[in-house]
Amino acid sequence: MSEHGDRLTRPRATADIELRHLSRTFGEIRAVDDISFTVGAGRLTGFVGGNGAGKTTTMRMVMGVLSPSGGEVLWDGRPITALDRRQFGYMPEERGLYPKQGVLDQLVYLGRLRGLSTSVARSSVTAHLERLGLAERAKDHVEKLSLGNQQRVQIIAALMGRPRALVLDEPFSGLDPAAVDNMADLLREHTTQGVPVLFSSHQLDLVERLCERLVVLAKGRVVASGSPDELRSTSVSRHRLVLSGDAGWVRGVGGVHAVDVEGHTALLEIVEHGAERTLLEEALRRGEVHEFSPQRPTLAQIYREVTA
Amino acid sequence: MTTLQHRPDPDTTGEGVGSSEASGLAELADERAPGSGRPWLIVAVREVVVRVTNRTFLFSTLFTLVFIAGFAAFSAWQAGKTTTYTVAVSSAEGTRLVEKAASTARSTSDTVVITPTTVTGEDAAHAAVDRGDVDAWLHETPAGWTLTSGDDVGSSLRTPLEGAVRAAALDRNAAAAGTTVEALERGATLGADRFDGQTTNRGFVQAATFAFALLFFMGALMFGQQIAASVVEEKQSRLVEIIATAIPLRALLAGKVVGNSVIAMGQVVLFAGVGLVAVSFTEWSSLLPALSTAVVWFILFFAVGFFALACLFAVAGALASRTEDLQSTTSPLTTLLMLVYFASFALSGTALKVASFVPIVSVVAMPGRIIAGDAAWWEPVVSLLIMAAFSAVTVVIGEKVYRRSLMQTRGRTSWKQALRTAD
Numbered sequence: 213m214s215e216h217g218d219r220l221t222r223p224r225a226t227a228d229i230e231l232r233h234l235s236r237t238f239g240e241i242r243a244v245d246d247i248s249f250t251v252g253a254g255r256l257t258g259f260v261g262g263n264g265a266g267k268t269t270t271m272r273m274v275m276g277v278l279s280p281s282g283g284e285v286l287w288d289g290r291p292i293t294a295l296d297r298r299q300f301g302y303m304p305e306e307r308g309l310y311p312k313q314g315v316l317d318q319l320v321y322l323g324r325l326r327g328l329s330t331s332v333a334r335s336s337v338t339a340h341l342e343r344l345g346l347a348e349r350a351k352d353h354v355e356k357l358s359l360g361n362q363q364r365v366q367i368i369a370a371l372m373g374r375p376r377a378l379v380l381d382e383p384f385s386g387l388d389p390a391a392v393d394n395m396a397d398l399l400r401e402h403t404t405q406g407v408p409v410l411f412s413s414h415q416l417d418l419v420e421r422l423c424e425r426l427v428v429l430a431k432g433r434v435v436a437s438g439s440p441d442e443l444r445s446t447s448v449s450r451h452r453l454v455l456s457g458d459a460g461w462v463r464g465v466g467g468v469h470a471v472d473v474e475g476h477t478a479l480l481e482i483v484e485h486g487a488e489r490t491l492l493e494e495a496l497r498r499g500e501v502h503e504f505s506p507q508r509p510t511l512a513q514i515y516r517e518v519t520a
Numbered sequence: 521m522t523t524l525q526h527r528p529d530p531d532t533t534g535e536g537v538g539s540s541e542a543s544g545l546a547e548l549a550d551e552r553a554p555g556s557g558r559p560w561l562i563v564a565v566r567e568v569v570v571r572v573t574n575r576t577f578l579f580s581t582l583f584t585l586v587f588i589a590g591f592a593a594f595s596a597w598q599a600g601k602t603t604t605y606t607v608a609v610s611s612a613e614g615t616r617l618v619e620k621a622a623s624t625a626r627s628t629s630d631t632v633v634i635t636p637t638t639v640t641g642e643d644a645a646h647a648a649v650d651r652g653d654v655d656a657w658l659h660e661t662p663a664g665w666t667l668t669s670g671d672d673v674g675s676s677l678r679t680p681l682e683g684a685v686r687a688a689a690l691d692r693n694a695a696a697a698g699t700t701v702e703a704l705e706r707g708a709t710l711g712a713d714r715f716d717g718q719t720t721n722r723g724f725v726q727a728a729t730f731a732f733a734l735l736f737f738m739g740a741l742m743f744g745q746q747i748a749a750s751v752v753e754e755k756q757s758r759l760v761e762i763i764a765t766a767i768p769l770r771a772l773l774a775g776k777v778v779g780n781s782v783i784a785m786g787q788v789v790l791f792a793g794v795g796l797v798a799v800s801f802t803e804w805s806s807l808l809p810a811l812s813t814a815v816v817w818f819i820l821f822f823a824v825g826f827f828a829l830a831c832l833f834a835v836a837g838a839l840a841s842r843t844e845d846l847q848s849t850t851s852p853l854t855t856l857l858m859l860v861y862f863a864s865f866a867l868s869g870t871a872l873k874v875a876s877f878v879p880i881v882s883v884v885a886m887p888g889r890i891i892a893g894d895a896a897w898w899e900p901v902v903s904l905l906i907m908a909a910f911s912a913v914t915v916v917i918g919e920k921v922y923r924r925s926l927m928q929t930r931g932r933t934s935w936k937q938a939l940r941t942a943d
Contacts, residue, residue: 277761297765308757325766
């Protein structure tokens, strides 16, 4: 067992995954249009975008499942090879396993295809099954598992055997909150060891919570990328104003855009620098100011802005 | 989860690995070596294991074996069974006829016994037949002799009786005309032999050809469909995407084809073996040597032909994107198999000769000709080489189409489209 342990605990040779001017057309449709970004080693990179934005197509190109119409993918600064990808963990968009084969057996099979010996694959799979609470289901046929548990088996297929990089398409969908946390912990353990992780998600709050880096995709193009804080700083700042009287008058103040006004409360965007001073003076002249505070934009807000 | 040492968790850090690091790297190379060198073998082994542990497969194989063995046992029992007929007669002449028929029956087959019994007249005969004491009543009518029974009379009774009545009548008529039966029948016989001096049993050749056709048809269809289904299973579930990132698709296809061919061959060899043993219990056992030669050729042809078919079925699976599409993507292949199946009965003469050189059709046609004894030694060799060439070309083209259509996950690809993109 300890021999396998060595194999499984050795530091991994990791690197950046770099996408350079990647494009893909399907007939007339440009599904992915000149995308460039880097999934840094040891970084958890979230890939966000609506349906049909090109996330899955991009991930499939990174994994070599789909060949790009243009551009290239680099690993460790050189064009990526099949041998590199063989040591990546990949979770495709639509899920499935061999329904009539036992959980352990098919995971070991997939591990062996990735070049692991049977014993290494087996111990890695067993450890993961224990970790995700599936140890007792190891011999069960996959079709007998619940969807959530099937999802866990899929995750193990990607994470087993110390992958050098992870590309995961919607890894959190279908998981309950506890499983999401569990999964997030697992992913962080990989990034701690320098593994670059690219994952896509619709759940923006989750992405915000987990990611060091974010790439927002819309209509096949990167519309924003950076750390959540960086993205926030590029966003127009918003303020919340709560008055003792009606707040309707704020609509007339120059340099300020009223996003929403309801009774005593107004949500404002300061368009011109210094306009907040004029605004506050006017407010104090009219009555009491209960609150005037900057609003930290949520990722959902930013997302809506950049993809609009 | 116990301690860290006992939990080879891939997510623990590399701390404390220390001196084992160097040996560990060497180990990594060793570990990758067996799998990465022969990924097709890993796939093939899985195909075999999954199939062999499949309950439906085991049951159907067992059922077929029991069927073949049962058929042999039935034939043997049928051959060894003695049938006794009792025929009622009302005259000394009738008794003589029945005794004559009994001796004829005894000389052709020792399993038919015919005995006469005397009754007084029609009423007594009728009563005896009704009681089941006798099988039929042989009596004289103005037109000749009549055999009256309660039910249909079996040919094993009727034929010798007919012969006896006919011989007696001929004797009488010849004497009346002042001559003998021998004189009348001189030169009236037709002998049959063959230039090659062999004696073949036409019914046996047909039965053996039918058995080959059935074995081929069932085997090819069953395993072909299974290959197609296992390809589409991986495609539909996107497992193929995970596999494609791990090994070349060529290796996946090779593993599937090899794995399924091995089981298909195993099953055919098993069936053929049990079939041969079964034949040894039947009246055809003297033809066993000729049959064995044909069976060996059949297995050879099947092996080579199945390789091409397996590849084509894998392509059919890759063309579909859901299990529901399989019916239409495999239909050209099932039609082809049906044609081969029917061709084996329909063709004869020159057409059969030509067919025995046409790939796939030759799997059934050539062994059939071998068994009939009209194939020269070089003919099966040439035919097999033609099929080997065909299989090689099919595998090369099939592999391309398979790779291109496997990742095409939207809708169904037609054979025409797939072949065009392969160019």
